[in-house]
Amino acid sequence: MGIVVMAGITYEIDDKAIVEQIRNDAMNAAKELVEKARLTAGQIVVIGCSTSSTLGNDIGSHSVPEVGKAIFEGLSSVFKPLGINIAAQCCEHLNRAIIVEHAAVPNAEIVNVVPQPKAGGSFATACYSAFEHPIAIEHIKADAGLDIGGTLIGMHLKEVAVPVHMQQTHIGKAILIAARTRPKFIGGERAHYDESLKDGYPKF
Numbered sequence: 001m002g003i004v005v006m007a008g009i010t011y012e013i014d015d016k017a018i019v020e021q022i023r024n025d026a027m028n029a030a031k032e033l034v035e036k037a038r039l040t041a042g043q044i045v046v047i048g049c050s051t052s053s054t055l056g057n058d059i060g061s062h063s064v065p066e067v068g069k070a071i072f073e074g075l076s077s078v079f080k081p082l083g084i085n086i087a088a089q090c091c092e093h094l095n096r097a098i099i100v101e102h103a104a105v106p107n108a109e110i111v112n113v114v115p116q117p118k119a120g121g122s123f124a125t126a127c128y129s130a131f132e133h134p135i136a137i138e139h140i141k142a143d144a145g146l147d148i149g150g151t152l153i154g155m156h157l158k159e160v161a162v163p164v165h166m167q168q169t170h171i172g173k174a175i176l177i178a179a180r181t182r183p184k185f186i187g188g189e190r191a192h193y194d195e196s197l198k199d200g201y202p203k204f
Contacts, residue, residue: 110135
């Protein structure tokens, strides 16, 4: 790997086949999540991503802009045509703030920060560059999520989160954990429920 400087030390990859593999892994993960979580247009998927982990390094140690861009491209190739929105979770340096298209959350309270590879993360930086009208917000309640490399996305999921067991278990060398959400069951012994909502939110 050759070293470049961009808002702190970041890294490049000489073996482009690794980048292509990671892009394909992301695309396959998106396809599987859409099917298993029954995602539809207008819904939001929160993505937590450590590019360091995709290359087998400790989280936060080897930020790779090229890999962040590849993961975005793989996910977006599936989600965008379906009208599903990506919400990119930034790293701890930005308190896990969210980068998202303004149209997805038009009434959200915007905060002022622009992610960088070492202060936000390479994936969030790639999303900010690619989105038409990117904004940063502190909170979101997403319909589903992908955690690439153990970034902890639970704080940005709707209640109740349900694990999605994926055949695509890794993106690169990073462990992949997926989740969907469903409405809460409320009430007591006299309550009646719409059993179809066990599988997720209603599709109108």
